[in-house]
Amino acid sequence: MDIQLKIKMNEKLFIRDPEQSELGKKIILHSIQLIHKNGFEAFTFKKLSVDIGTTEAGIYRYFENKHRLLIYLTAWYWSWLEYQVTFQTNNIKDAVLRLKRVIKLLATTVEDDSCTLYVDESILHQIIITEGTKAYLTKRVSEDNKDHLFKPYKDLCAVIGNMILECSPQYKYPKSLASTIIEMAHFQNFFMNNLPSLTDFGQDKNEAEIVRFLEDLVFSSIKKA
Amino acid sequence: MDIQLKIKMNEKLFIRDPEQSELGKKIILHSIQLIHKNGFEAFTFKKLSVDIGTTEAGIYRYFENKHRLLIYLTAWYWSWLEYQVTFQTNNIKDAVLRLKRVIKLLATTVEDDSCTLYVDESILHQIIITEGTKAYLTKRVSEDNKDHLFKPYKDLCAVIGNMILECSPQYKYPKSLASTIIEMAHFQNFFMNNLPSLTDFGQDKNEAEIVRFLEDLVFSSIKKA
DNA sequence: TTTGCAAAGATAGTGTTACTATCTTTTAAA
DNA sequence: TTTAAAAGATAGTAACACTATCTTTGCAAA
Numbered sequence: 001m002d003i004q005l006k007i008k009m010n011e012k013l014f015i016r017d018p019e020q021s022e023l024g025k026k027i028i029l030h031s032i033q034l035i036h037k038n039g040f041e042a043f044t045f046k047k048l049s050v051d052i053g054t055t056e057a058g059i060y061r062y063f064e065n066k067h068r069l070l071i072y073l074t075a076w077y078w079s080w081l082e083y084q085v086t087f088q089t090n091n092i093k094d095a096v097l098r099l100k101r102v103i104k105l106l107a108t109t110v111e112d113d114s115c116t117l118y119v120d121e122s123i124l125h126q127i128i129i130t131e132g133t134k135a136y137l138t139k140r141v142s143e144d145n146k147d148h149l150f151k152p153y154k155d156l157c158a159v160i161g162n163m164i165l166e167c168s169p170q171y172k173y174p175k176s177l178a179s180t181i182i183e184m185a186h187f188q189n190f191f192m193n194n195l196p197s198l199t200d201f202g203q204d205k206n207e208a209e210i211v212r213f214l215e216d217l218v219f220s221s222i223k224k225a
Numbered sequence: 226m227d228i229q230l231k232i233k234m235n236e237k238l239f240i241r242d243p244e245q246s247e248l249g250k251k252i253i254l255h256s257i258q259l260i261h262k263n264g265f266e267a268f269t270f271k272k273l274s275v276d277i278g279t280t281e282a283g284i285y286r287y288f289e290n291k292h293r294l295l296i297y298l299t300a301w302y303w304s305w306l307e308y309q310v311t312f313q314t315n316n317i318k319d320a321v322l323r324l325k326r327v328i329k330l331l332a333t334t335v336e337d338d339s340c341t342l343y344v345d346e347s348i349l350h351q352i353i354i355t356e357g358t359k360a361y362l363t364k365r366v367s368e369d370n371k372d373h374l375f376k377p378y379k380d381l382c383a384v385i386g387n388m389i390l391e392c393s394p395q396y397k398y399p400k401s402l403a404s405t406i407i408e409m410a411h412f413q414n415f416f417m418n419n420l421p422s423l424t425d426f427g428q429d430k431n432e433a434e435i436v437r438f439l440e441d442l443v444f445s446s447i448k449k450a
Numbered sequence: 451t452t453t454g455c456a457a458a459g460a461t462a463g464t465g466t467t468a469c470t471a472t473c474t475t476t477t478a479a480a
Numbered sequence: 481t482t483t484a485a486a487a488g489a490t491a492g493t494a495a496c497a498c499t500a501t502c503t504t505t506g507c508a509a510a
Contacts, residue, residue: 016486021486021487023486023487038364039363039364041363041364042364044466044467044468045467045468045469046466046467046468054487054488055487055488055489055490056468056469057469057470057471057487057488057489057490058486058487058488060468060469060470061486061487065468065469066468130362130363131362133358133362134359134362136419136420137355137356137358137359137415138264138266138355139263139264139266139267141419141420142419145419145420150420153423154420154422154423157422157423158422172425172438172441173425173438173441173442174425175422175423175424175425176413176416176423176424176425176426176435176438177438177442178423179412179413179416179423179424180405180409180412180413180442183408183409183412184405184408184409187404187405187408188401188404188405190362191401191404194361194366194367194370195361195366195370195375195379197379197382197383197400198378198379198382198400198401198403198404199400199401199404200397200398200399200400200401201401213397213398213401213402216397216398216446217398217402217405217442217446220445220446220448221441221442221445221446223445241457246457246458248457248458269495269496269497270496270497270498271495271496271497279458279459280458280459280460280461281497281498282458282459282460282461282498282499282500283457283458283459285497285498285499286457286458290497290498291497
């Protein structure tokens with residue numbers, strides 16, 4: 001079975017749809033590699049164009065600037081993750097088990113999904129951990145939000161918020177708890193690997209520990225008092 | 226009583242100590258205002274020098290680059306906050322009440338502290354919410370950490386982690402819970418004001434709600450099962 | 451009072467970044 | 481076969497991120 005997964009992206013994210021051409025796909029592929037290698041601050045369209053073997057102007061025909069490209073990559077990631085969440089919890093009847101599955105998805109290294117040809121999800125996951133919040137932590141956040149650029153993130157958060165409510169309909173902060181576990185799945189991972197004294201996982205640096213911490217956090221919070 | 230609070234900063238944070246001269250103090254004062262006004266990305270030493278009425282080269286005599294200045298500001302903020310935490314929980318005997326006091330300090334707008342003459346803590350607090358994580362979310366994080374640039378953040382986290390243990394000695398994740406509430410105090414605030422659908426506080430946009438959410442999160446987690 | 455030295459000011463210069471413009475060539479569909 | 485869109489080639493500009501050097505100022509020790 002050879003299935004290809006295509007995620008429909010908000011058209012305001014790009015000037016020309018990168019999924020519609022070879023050059024566009026190369027931009028996605030190589031930008032993921034370059035950002036992962038040097039970090040978002042050191043990433044420039046010039047370097048990207050050299051990497052691809054095209055010109056700077058060529059990249060600008062697809063993306064307004066590198067920040068838009070970062071928003072594109074994060075939006076793609078959150079959309080893909082929401083799909084994973086939906087797909088992988090599909091047959092799970094029990095609400096608690098379903099939520100546990102989601103926590104594991106959020107906090108565990110993803111394997112490259114062969115359904116998407118020019119995106120390496122495991123590298124993209126690493127990028128989102130370090131650079132993801134920079135997509136919205138800007139002065140432009142409200143304008144960008146009006147253009148619905150963060151919709152995939154908000155959608156995922158809503159889905160998880162609803163799963164929390166299914167476990168515990170009386171819980172008062174489902175959305176805040178959802179955004180907390182999404183962000184903390186990443187932050188605790190970053191801390192574990194870079195500033196381990198901010199976590200309790202410094203010894204073995206094991207993602208499974210993060211999962212246990214988040215499960216403990218979530219299920220303590222939502223269980224009836 | 227006229228007390229001045231002076232925070233001893235790590236010498237690797239600057240080239241020349243900004244607290245030792247008028248120009249240095251102006252750099253701190255005006256950089257806080259400028260970053261708050263335009264955001265860290267749009268902030269440049271050129272603009273800062275014009276604002277102050279000095280030259281770009283003058284700023285570079287104090288700070289290696291704008292990222293170092295950001296780390297300086299965040300380090301200052303965490304040091305100041307640790308002092309506030311220590312000071313304001315000083316007479317509280319009950320561990321639970323003490324932790325509640327800390328959560329309130331983390332999640333509530335700070336008033337300008339008149340003990341520090343050239344730092345406006347309430348504006349700095351806003352900056353830390355939006356820009357704070359950018360200090361460590363870089364490729365340089367490990368090197369910077371080796372130079373102990375993040376010590377104030379880690380110290381605060383350790384203090385709060387210990388307070389958690391005082392409430393609940395058997396709790397398994399005191400440090401991760403501490404870093405979680407520090408970050409979430411800021412993120413939920415940012416979300417509430419900019420991406421409200423990621424929170425449950427969209428209606429009244431009240432910081433007191435964030436405090437209640439965090440208290441619920443912490444005390445559900447640490448209470449004995 | 452003079453000397454000396456460090457901080458600050460003034461000015462200039464360089465390579466890079468973040469674009470924009472325009473012109474030509476290639477490609478692929480009508 | 482035409483033709484229009486995409487891509488390539490090239491150039492240019494303003495701002496940014498520095499570095500260097502020289503002059504002036506203020507102030508403290510000799």
